Amino acid sequence: MCVFFKVFAWLSKIAAILFWLVVAWVTISLDISSLNTPSHWREGDDWGTPEFHHRIYLEIAEVTTLAVLAILPNRWLVFSPVTFVMALLIALTPFYSIPGALTEWSDLLWLMPIMLLFSLLPLSLILSFWRRRKGEKIRYV
Numbered sequence: 001m002c003v004f005f006k007v008f009a010w011l012s013k014i015a016a017i018l019f020w021l022v023v024a025w026v027t028i029s030l031d032i033s034s035l036n037t038p039s040h041w042r043e044g045d046d047w048g049t050p051e052f053h054h055r056i057y058l059e060i061a062e063v064t065t066l067a068v069l070a071i072l073p074n075r076w077l078v079f080s081p082v083t084f085v086m087a088l089l090i091a092l093t094p095f096y097s098i099p100g101a102l103t104e105w106s107d108l109l110w111l112m113p114i115m116l117l118f119s120l121l122p123l124s125l126i127l128s129f130w131r132r133r134k135g136e137k138i139r140y141v
Helices: 002-036 050-071 081-091 093-101 107-118 120-133
Strands: none
Touching: 002 050, 002 120, 050 081, 050 093, 050 120, 081 093, 081 120, 093 107, 107 120
16 A cells, blocks of 8 residues: 555656646746736736735745645655654645635536646645654655
8 A cells, every 4th residue: 555655646746747838837937928028818906016926936835835835856855843844834825816716616626637737746745644653765756
């Protein structure tokens, strides 16, 4: 049974790395272009205001942090319970905006795959922490 969790942790870590690198590349490129010129994919009429700039900078920082967290080896993130909890809380930050995006039950259909992709990084962290607590040696995941 332990081999299954090890393989599942590897697969979820690889998928999380790919997902967060693609999300970071797309989001940062679109955010930087929207800082210079107004874009139609952005919601709101506050383009050019300080609130708009702060929101864009915060989004860039969040996506960059999650991409770096996905790339870091799990053995660095689960070596102590304190670092594990901090890494897990950071990995769960995309879930904070989901209740605001859920306005109707039909939104759940497109939100479920996104929630599944968001859960890959916390899942790999939890599986690695669990394996570490059992005394296994963790190389990367």
